[in-house]
Each structure stands twice: as structure tokens, then as C-alpha cells.
Amino acid sequence: KNQVEQSPQSLIILEGKNCTLQCNYTVSPFSNLRWYKQDTGRGPVSLTIMTFSENTKSNGRYTATLDADTKQSSLHITASQLSDSASYICVVSGGDYKLSFGAGTTVTVRA
């Protein structure tokens, strides 16, 4: 069974600090990996999509990395803001219509 594991489950950081979220996957074959941000009570919103050949992709203060050899990805948040408080979901596609979702990492940014 394809799996996507995220760590940590939750974290608390002070405003202005950086943090890194981890995603390990066993999905095979692999097509692409996505990171979504989900605010409380809202639907997920896409942050980045990376294919096999991409090692890093940025979206503002969010930078995602991908190591397809070790099947690991990370999402780095720089200079966190209160609005970054959300759940961050790692999603892996095997190249068909079905996506494998991680359970998410809940980030709380405190002033």
C-alpha cells in the first residue's frame, strides 16, 4: 500500500522563526509531489508541485525540496508569520488520477 508519512505531527514556533516539515513516501511509480496548506475550516490550497527531475521549488517564503532517490521531501517556512498557522499536507501522485495524502503537520505560529 502506498504511504505518505509526515513529521512532526505538530509544532509551535515563534513569529519570525524558520521551520522545516518532513515527508517520506513509498508511492511507486512516482510522478510528482505536492505540498498543500490547509487553514482551519477551509479546503487545502496548493503551494508547490515538483516532478521527478526537480530538486527544489519556492513559493514566496515556502521552499520545498525533493530527493526522489531517498523518497523524501521537506517544506521550509522562512520568517514565519501568524498567517502561516495551518496544516501542511504532503501529497504524492503515482501518475494517475489517484493521489496519496499524508496526515499533515499542524503548524502554530505564536507572537
Add this chain to the structure above:
Amino acid sequence: NAGVTQTPKFQVLKTGQSMTLQCAQDMNHEYMSWYRQDPGMGLRLIHYSVGAGITDQGEVPNGYNVSRSTTEDFPLRLLSAAPSQTSVYFCASSLDNSQGTDTQYFGPGTRLTVL
């Protein structure tokens, strides 16, 4: 564009009742899907559609029916609600997902409680 819209936002049902969760998109997307989100678990695919008149089962289809008569609408029907169907339901759409590369756009969700 309104994007992906879902109604209702909240719903409480009694065991055995039936209902339809509505989903619509105005982006002319071919691919639409329904997910459920439960605490501590990733989103799980219930049903999906690759175009009008075409639907298929996802990971957890039991107890749910779908149809796709138009490109815009993709309703999800609960046939006989059970407490195990208490969850948050998300509808999503993308232009084409045959290669799994298109961005999916999610609706705001429907929070369903079955008593």
C-alpha cells in the same frame, strides 16, 4: 470565478437518512473528485470523474453514490447514513488529471455529523 463551491457547509443526519452533498465548479474542469477527511488521517478518495458521464470508485466508495451529468456539477449521495460517515467532505477539481500533474482546487468542505 467562484471556483469550487460546496453546499451545505454543515449537516446533521440521523442514522439511516439519505442526503446529497452538492459540488459545482465554474472553471470548465474535466476532473472532479470527492474526498473525506478524518482526524489524524490523510484525505481519502471516495469517487472521482474524468468527465461528464464518466465516474469511478476511489479508495473508500462504500455507502456513497455519484453521478456526473454536466461538466460543472458532481453531487455525492449518501444512501443510508451511518455514524462512520461522520467526517468533513471535500470536493476538488482540476483541468485534467490524467498524468496527475494538474493543480487541484478544493472546495470549502461540508462538515457532516451522523447521529
